[in-house]
Amino acid sequence: MKEALFWETAEDGRVKCFLCPHNCLISEGKSGFCRQRKNVKGKLYTLNYGRVSSYGVDPIEKKPLYHFYPGSLIFSLGTLGCNFRCRFCQNWQIAQVEDGPAVGITPERAAELARSFKGNIGIAYTYSEPLIWYEYVLETARLAKQKGLKNVLVTNGFVNEKPLKDLLPYIDAMNIDVKGFTREFYKEYIKGDLSPVIETVERASKECHVEITTLLIPGLNDSEEDIRALSRWLGSLKRDIPLHLTRYFPNYKMDLPPTPVETMKKAREIAAAELDYVYLGNIRNEGNNTYCPRCRTLLIERTGTVKFQGLSQNGKCSNCGREINIVM
Structure with a gap:
């Protein structure tokens, strides 16, 4: 354990x-909603520090990040626990548990491992919710930054302002999971709130590279109105924020049938009216390529491998010269 x-x-001894x-508000001997922060004799401790x-x-x-060093590799780490209760959780074996199999990896060792893999650009904090691994992520990211490594956060974005501000200087890219675009959906199926996300x-998009993922679940968060509201909001921030619309499959406590492919294609069409880069996930060889928003030249082809086609070395379309929102 490590003091949080x-x-x-x-x-009354609570913290x-x-x-x-x-x-x-946590009583003595109890843990918070995330299961990983515990009141021990009137002090708050994190239970998952260094537990991978x-x-x-x-x-x-795979994070997914399509506009951040495309074609590269990244050393990925995850821990136990989460501060959401998604009924459709895709990593429930580690996210929705208090304890489980784990190995100890110090921040120093994580940085060493990241540097040892050929072609690796840095460390991704992913698989479960990295923000409840906060103390470990902060120390590891700070050390990785010193060693010239990139830090990537794959997160649900449910964090308070001060912790986020303290962490952002060490983060190079984020994929933020916007799970739906109504407060009712978050309350019923996530046990959280949309507003902090x-x-x-909005805060992270001003500080680092950001991409968004939304898992579309039939009849719950895939209406045309929801997709239009989500994409208009993102477009009001930056039209060139990449959006990944991912196809739902039954998992954990939800057994609804998979999202129809036609629903996915229609959602992409709606979002593309507001955003330059909209991708489809969990659909084989569909909606993964990057095109120039101006002239529609194929820039990056993704069909199992990543092939650069019409993208110049300075991140512009080789056909029309349009600058592309991409970190290379």
Whole structure:
């Protein structure tokens, strides 16, 4: 265990955690909503510091990040727990548990490992929710930055302002999961709130490279109105923020049938009216390529491998010269 950041003593031996908007008031011997921050004798401790439940070297496109060093590899780490209760959780074996198999990897060792893999650009904090791994992520990201490595956060964005501000200087890119675009959906199926996620996207998009993922679930968050509202909001921030619309399949506590492919294509069409780059996920060889928003030249082809086609070395369309929102 390690003493946590962002908490204060409350009455009757309880402590209040200020890491995420749940702002849990935690009694002695109990843990917060995320299961990983515990009151031990009137102090708040993080239970998952340095505990790695999953790790590996992944293509950056799996995060998914399509406009951040495309075609590169990134060392990926995950832990236990989450501050959401998504009924359709895709990583429930590690995210929706209090304890489980894990290995100890210090921040120093994580940075060493990241540097040892050929072609690796840095560290991605992913698989489960990295923001409840905050103390470890902060220390590891700071060390990785010193060693010239990139830091990527794959997150649900449900975090308070101060922790996010303290972490952002060390983060190079984020994929933020906007799980739906109504407060009702977040309350019913996520056990969270949409507003803090919106604030995270708006703040992070000013500080680092940001891409957005939304898993479309039939009849719950895939209406044309929801897609239009989501894409208009993103477009009002930056029209060139990449949006990944991902196809739902039954998982964890949700057994609805998979999202129809036609629904996915229609959602992409709606979003593309507001955004330059809209991708489809969980559909084989469909909606993965990057095209120039101006002249529609194929820039990057993704069919199992990543092939640069019409993208110049300075990040512009080789046909019309349009500058592309891409980090290379």
